[in-house]
Amino acid sequence: MYERASRKMLGVLVCLLILFFVMLFRSKKSYPPGPFRLPILGGTWRFWFNMSRDNLLQMEKEYGNVFTMWVGPIPMIMLSGFQSVKEGLVNHSEAFADRLVTPLVKALTKEKGIMFSNGHTWKEQRKFGIVTMRKLGLGKKGVEHQIQEEAQQLIETFARAKREPLDPSLHIRKAVSNVICALAFGYRFSVDDEEFLKLTKAFHVILTYITSPWHGFYEMAPRLFNYLPGPHQKVFSSRAVVDSFIRKEIQKHKAQGSLHDPQDYIDFYLLQMRKAKSDPNSTYDEENLAQSIFDLFIAGSDTTFSTLQWALLLMANHPDVQEKVYKEMEDVLGSSPLCTHQDVKKLPYTNAVIHEILRSQYILIIGIPRQSVKDENILGFPIPKGTIVVPDIASVLLDPKQWATPQEFNPNHFLDKGGNFVTREAFLPFGAGARICLGKQLAEIELFIFFTSLLRSFTFQPPEGVKEINTEPSIGLTVHPHPYKVCAVPRSNAY
Template identity: 60%
Template structure:
């Protein structure tokens, strides 16, 4: 009996060694990276080193182009400005696809804009861009809506009369209502229970991809589909969010403005009618619901988190806050209603906003791409069908591009004469064919919200607090830890 067990153990060891050798051989087709273990790949490494700078640290160890394995799925990470520029700009069309993983397939079914591919993506994205322009993106139409939300936010914070408050929920409500106005043509009351639930669901969905359960669902999809857990809750939440969009679609169908479309749903329903005899059309209600879902996912968390970081930094750096307020007072006084075009006359204010996005990038990394063919980058092969992560955080902190990358320093965007300077390595919205669809909207939002808040209020630390923590909560997003500050009304504002 002992001999039989010894033989079985020996056979098992032989098979494991054989499997390990096969894994090692398959890894040779990809850039170098951490030791790949059977079944789990590099999940052990990710779990043991997880932090906002995890990918940057791995790049220092394995090079600016390296491989990670999620089970049997290879993921190539590209770090630093030169590498990311090569992938996103010079080889934009070679990395235009999104990865098709088990979880993503279940989540979006190649619908919408953010995670879809091929003809569906091209048609939905083009329609999104055109419709955004029709709705006044970059013109006074959308600015007026943002100005209204910014004014409402100022009023809410001012009501605290200088008492310590946490601004995060108020900021999220305001930013979400900008998306609501564009998608649905109206805003929601901050007391609306369904709207509050939607914001909470969006928050959870954004941060799910960075969880351990997501890795398990990607590595062992056949097993995880039968087990309960956060992965099942994630899919249910996504369906609730789409159902919220479907209710609004039904309302619009009932009162359809065919001759005078007012919002994204109106324009989409009109396009569906125009394309009903086109066999190649992807315009349908499922895509519309997913498009709206994508707008909330992309347009709420990022802008809201950036504004939370901005207020934290202003409270921590009162000297910078005073310079911003002085510049606005000197140029415009207190009566002029600022528009996005006014940023050209406020170089220091613009530099502070850009530096906030640089120093505190709101995502763990850029959104995954996938190679559509074999691509050689700096002598390293990235095989066709490989998931690629452009590490945008590493670009925004690249010591070759920024004088003081780890320090909040608005001078990164100013020349010696105090003029605002665009920087090629400023890529918080990505670049190339998949550059963020809401980039222009986000820029308008951040400028109008930030200037409206600082013209009306001064943000101070509460008594007894020397500095608000810059140590973030890290998931898919990188957000500040909950904090409180005092919003003091400015006498002349």
């Protein structure tokens, strides 16, 4: 009896395996090649022991610039290298304009705001965001003054360390977050303010979880995990803290009634809500406002924070580059106070160094996934409507066909033989096409002012006894340096 049941079970298993391989053979006809697809796991076994950029580049060599990574039963089309990413994000921009909305993304954003909304909501919210950022002074003295103020606070914090080794990460995170606060709420916080510390801690919890393996488990079984304890519950409570903080700010702004003279993102949004009140198709409401502010923090703080972490690390490890940047600033700017973004045109080498930091230390392991809104064809491969498409931006920034020494930190990538700054078409750290980063210009201004202000004030060195700070990245969804300490040696007696 037992043997007969065992034979039946074995027969069922064999039939299921045959069915799986038949389906696998059929699906291969519809999608580009890729890693061998296992039952349940798909092609993710390729990342078990090596979740790295090198592994992704190796897959590009094996399968080509367009390949399929099966995540369980779900096909994910990877676009690798400059030509394929350009084809997807620029030449077919509208076809891949939708964001992939996973269960966790849906739980955190309700598909509102700018970053993870789609369709009419996304178009309306993004258009408003672009227009309002301009009104708030991107590229003008208004926002630069806020960034300069934060840069000065950062300089004073580093000076108090009195040349002793310090971990710059917390101080940089607070400074960058305060820039977003000034744009969103109209004022900055004291770095020791309890509400501000609660807010930055909550964002840190959310971002840490998103970049951890636990995130993947939640995506596989969200309904089950919603009833279980675990780090995801801490994420949801942190999200509630952020939401409560933002909504209090919205209510404050409504009570102040300053819409006749809007000063920040919330003011402009509340004014737009009033104007669009009679439009039945309007998406301007407090839900979208609160989520848009959340998006500004997520997209505008962690990325700039990570890049500035890499910037100080690389300068400490490349003293020759650091001295050349300082000499250029001294020769061109002399004794003038903090730089403005207009000075970027006068400082080609400094500009090249900042661009090379962004290129060599791209802060995402790949790009943010898209979803095709219609049937499309990329480099001869059919991409059915609804397919997940992932542009591997890192592969573009490391493409050997585009960069002379892609694996090295080399500011000459952005300089001609005469030492003039040159733009590069393959420089895409902010993405491209319809979903190009909304905060691109803000990030560029922040990086330039923070970087130049710090390097005019200090020489950054590894701690005594450390020959070189570790440059191996800590990889999750985002790519940070491992925690490190650096010595900020004042350039003058002022500090």
